[in-house]
Amino acid sequence: MTSHNKQYDHKKVEAFWQDEWNKKKLFSVKNQGEPYYVLEMFPYPSGRIHMGHVRVYTLGDVLARYKRAKGFDVFHPMGWDSFGMPAENAAIENAIHPKEWTKNNIDNMKTQLKSMGISYDWKSEISTCEPEYIKEQQKIFIKLFNANLIYKKESWANWDPVENSVLANEQVIDGKGWRSGAPIEKKLLNQWFLAITKFAKPLLDNLDNLKEWPENVKIMQKNWIGESIGAKLSLKIIKNNIILDIKEIEVFTTRPDTIFGASFVAIAPDHTLSEKLSKGSKVVEKFIKEWKKSFISEEDLDKAPKNGLFTNLYVLHPFLDIPLPIYIANFVLSSYGTGAVIGVPAHDQRDFDFAKKYDLEIKQVIREPQIKKNVPLKKAYTGNGLLVNSNFLNNMTVKEAKIEIINRFEIKGIGKKDIKYRLRDWCASRQRYWGCPIPIIYREDGAVLPVEQSELPIELPTDIDFSKGGNPLENHPTWKYTTCKKTGLKALRETDTLDTFFDSSWYYLRFINSKDELNLKSDLIKKWCPVHQYVGGIEHAVLHLLYSRFLIRALSSINEIEIQEPFKGLFCQGMVCHKTYKDEENKWVFPEDIVKKENILTHKITGKKVSAIKSEKMSKSKKNIVDPVSIIKDYGADTARIFMLSDSPPERNLDWSNSGIEGSRKFIIKIWNFFNKLNFKENNYDKNLEFEDYKSSDFIKKMHLCIYKVTKNLDNFQYNVAVASLREFSNYFLSLKLNNNNNEILHKVLSIWVIMIGPIAPHFAEELWKILGHETLLAEQPWPKSDERFLQETNINFIIQINGKKKCVVNLPKGLTKDQIENIVLENDDIKKMLINNNIKKIIIIPDRVANLVV
RNA sequence: GCCCACUUGGCGGAAUAGGUAGACGCAAGGGACUUAAAAUCCCUUGUCUGUAAAGACGUCCCGGUUCGAGUCCGGGAGUGGGCACCA
Incomplete structure (x- = not known):
């Protein structure tokens, strides 16, 4: 039995129980009970965990421990998303090899994660930069290549001149590289693409079946895939004596009903026609040249003025027999639809702005229901109404007109109904060293072939020189030179490596049998997949989660796997925020350097006046980071965990506060002191609970209510409320005036309370469990059930x-x-x-x- | 510009199914203990009126549905996040 009134020594307690759990292999799969796969998004090994990690891994661990107590066979692995840019940057800046840098970081982060007491099955640990992982990934690549789901094409790429590499559109922020910050230019490159657009429809449709996904993530994916039902329409070019071999332009429109309001046609600067025109015209050539340089984010472009250039060409309006001028316009995207649009200024805001600028006709063809008189439009009207000025479409609704006009297109043989998606194929090529090599060779006779299975994995060379810039694999003296094993012909290796999103699109499958050869059709995968509960940040709502969904569908379409979706349940947690401060010179200041005197904030050292800005996501640049390692050292993992879970609902942002963490510690000490005053003698309990003021039946009733509440709260991811419910009941038992502290009912009730605090503060709970005289491990105790009779x-x-x-x-x-x-x-x-x-x-x-x- | 989310005391937040708004915590104030402080414990704390009893108001704003709205519907404002001009 524990001695009385001793100090709670979190360091000793936490290390002790972590060791005990480890010795008993408590967190390995048991192969009995219903399987439950809990997965948190694996981290990039930056070298130090941050508060965001503490939050997400605490949330996942509460779930894993709770489900284990509920009798599930829980699989809860952890690994490393270990390829990527920072390792390469470190290599350049600190002359350390990416492999070594990554390994050191993983070692450090693993120690830090372990200090949090998370119930991982470390046996299944994986790291995406290891040869075993690369090998399986290259096999997957080859399967997709053989099925034509990976292909090469020339395409405009965002070229980062600092990193000498291509960035995906979504990796460009404000026209700058999301990591380098360098302004991005357009460059035409031949690159590898994954055919995600082939799966646009099923990826969209199956969102409805993801019942345990947050609605906002599904909406974001839906908008990202962006299905538009409209019409494809061919327009005849008239008065054409400039380009003779192009006789018509195909446009895609989602509003064919507004065709009688059309006043121009606009094509993308990289439309075939634009390119042809540029060869005969200096003006067009200059316009396109400017457009290539002016790569800025699409968002900025949205606000920027619409620019166009009249081509001196016209198309014929298919029903009105009037000429419509053709413009090359900066707001038309070649990647969407046909790269050409029919401009209806009255009913599309972009067309409206364009028409205003170039003095084109704005003809209203849909009447707003509320407005009776024909007042000139101040902005485009995109709502519903009846068709006017539209010949045979007059008085129809928008819906009716759409059907009728498409009908007419078909009769005339000039167009038909068409569905387009805004989703684009996934560019998976990276001109970088620290990534998975693409297992392709280019033979001297021109053949492009996958590497033989027996040669896998194709590993990265270790002797690498970053001093030249550019693509290190391309610059390596020997690595790319090889021969075709079948023919003996000379060949060159592909020197692009894979986007790290590829690595993270299937890693949850690798955990399942991390050491053996990957068999995607194995019973183990059928047993554990789809992941029952995936937990991670909302920032991955689209890319990572959509790519993962795509990869499974692609593999399933070629009979390589038998599941359709990777993640059954998804939970997205909020960010960890902290107050930011700036001094008079507008420089960020560390919160711990601030002193407050009579409500005036000043800098501890410089004495300068400081002002509080607002609470923002923790980031190094804003100096509002709180280091979890020192928090765990000073307060203990359990205190940090309780703080992470209290107050803020998991899906919302959490504000870090010192008083909050202090409050969590006070709670632990308060409970600790109470338990240390008890003195249970096992097998010698007093059966009758006696309190000065309470009946034991009230006590039991309150306990059942507490079980009911905490269980419900945990099931609903309301972890903040679960903590509140536990505190509420603890307030009750702490206030009891006990006549007898060796009572059976009291012992039973406290034991149940300790089981319920277990997933939240696991080390602390083990310690209390021991004080109660139990000789078992708390982590192995079943979850209590509330008795309906006591809730009535x-x-x-x-x-x-x-x-x-x-x-x-x-x-x-x-x-x-x-x-x-x-x-x-x-x-x-x-x-x-x-x-x-x-x-x-x-x-x-x-x-x-x-x-x-x-x- | 477009899309999404959010808005409840001084603060974070709670509130099955529309039915006692403010659980739980933080901060603040008062008290006890102490030579003193820290720690701990006890009390108070949505706003307004009132000595009190009590009453009125109150979940961003305006309107609606309802016997009854934090909760449902329509419109608006503010804050935050995302974005690839998606025709």
């Missing part, structure tokens, strides 16, 4: 309202009839007084809840 109230507080406002509360037995209640209400003295000058018009009675008198 015999009396309820019944509310009496007058005109919907609460007037008084009476305590009534449960189950009274409406008539009985009405009598009681009308006989109530307070109510009688209030009714003296009023006539009752109506009485509404909801038994066991409320009565409302309408007067």
Whole structure:
């Protein structure tokens, strides 16, 4: 038994129990019970965990421990997303090899993660830069290559001149590289693409079946895939004596109903016609050249002025026989639809802005229902209404007109219904060293072939020189030179490596049998997949999660795997935020360097005045980082965990505060002191619980209510409320005036409470469990069940309202009839007084809840 | 510009099914203990009126549905996040 009144030594306690769990291999798969795969997004090994990690891994661990207690066979692995840019940057800046840098970081982060006491099955650890992982990934690549789901094409790429590499569009922020910050230029490159657009429809449709995904993530993916139902339409070019071999332009429009309002056609600067025109025209050539340089984010472009260049060409309006001018315009994207649009200024805002600028006709063809007179439009009208000025479409609704006009297109043989997606194929090529090599060779006779299986994995060369810049593999003296094993012909290796999103698109499959050869059709994968609960940041709502969904579908379409979706349940946690401060020179200041005197904030060292800005996501640049390693050292993992879980709902942002972490520590010490005052003698309990003020039945009732609440809260991811419910009940037992501290009921109730705090503060709970005299491990205890009988109230507080406002509360037995209640209400003295000058018009009675008198 | 989310005391937040708004915590104030401080414990704390009893108001704003709205519907404002001009 633990000695009394000793200090709670979190370092000793936490290390001890982590060791015990480890020795007993508690967190390995048991192969009994219903399988439950809990996975948190694996980290990039930056070298130090941050508060965001602490939050997400705490959330995942609460779930894993809770499900284990509930009898599930929990699989909870952890690994490393270990390829990527920072290792290469470190190599350049600090002359350390990426492999070594990454390995050191993993070692450090693993130690830090272990200090948090998370219930990982470390046996299954994986790292995406290891040869075993690369090998399996290259096999997957070859499968997709052979099925034509990976292909090479020339395409505009975002060229980062500092990194000498291509960035995906979504990796470009404000026209700059998301890591280098360098302005991005357009460059045409031949690159590897994954055919995600082939799966646009099923990826979209199956979102409806992801019942355990947050609605906002599904909406984001839906918008990202962006299905548009419209029409494809061919327009004849007239008065064409410039380009003779192009006789018509194909446009895609989602609003074919507005065709009678069309006043121009706009094509993308890289449309075939634009390119042809540029060869014969200096003006066009200059316009396109400017467009190539002016790569800025699409968002900025949205706000930027619409620019266009008249081509001196016209198309013929298919129904009005009038010429419509063709413009090359900066707001038309070649990657969407056909790269050409038909401009209807009255009913599309971009077309409206363009028409205003170039003085084109704005002809309204849909009447707004509210407005009667024909007032000139101030902006485009995109809503519903009846068609006007539209010949045979007049008086139809938008919906009817769409159907009719497509009909007419088909009769005339100029167009038809068409569906387009805004989703683009996934560019997976990276001109970098620290990534998975693409297992392809280019033979001297021109053949492009996958590497033979027996040669896998193709590993990176270790002797690498970063001093030249550019693509290190391309620059390596020997690595790329090889021969074709079948023919003996000379060949060159592909020197692009894979986007790290590829690595993270299937890693959850690798965990399952991390050491053996990957068999995607194995029973183990069928047993554990899809992942029952995936936890991670909302920032991955689209890319990572959509790519993962795609990869499974691609493999499943070629019969390589038998699951359709990677993640059954998804939970996205909020960011960890902290106050930011700036001094008078507008420089960020560390919060710990600030002193407060009479409500004036000053810098501890410089003495300069400092002002609080706001609470923002923790980031190094804003100096509002709190280091979890020192927090765990000073306060302990359990205190950090309790703080992470209290107060803020997991899906919302959490504000770091010192008083919050202090409060969590006080709670632990308070409970600790209480438990140390107890003195249970096993097998010698007093059966009758005696309190000065309470009946034991109340105590048991409250305990069952607590079980009910905490269980429900955990099931609903309301971890903050679960902590509150546990504190609420602890406030109750802490306040009891005990006559006897060796009581069986008390022992039982406290044991149950300790089991329930287990997933939240696991080391602390083990320690309390020991104080209670148990010789088992708390982590192995089953979750308690609340007994319905104790949740039934015999009396309820019944509310009496007058005109919907609460007037008084009476305590009534449960189950009274409406008539009985009405009598009681009308006989109530307070109510009688209030009714003296009023006539009752109506009485509404909801038994066991409320009565409302309408007067 | 477009899309999404959010808005409840001094603060973080709670509130099955529309039925006692403010659980739990933080901060603040008062008290006890102490030579003193820290720690701990006890009390108070949505706003307004009132000595009090009590009453009125109150979940971003405006309107609606309802006997009854934090909760449902329509419109608006503010804050945060995302974005690839998606025709």
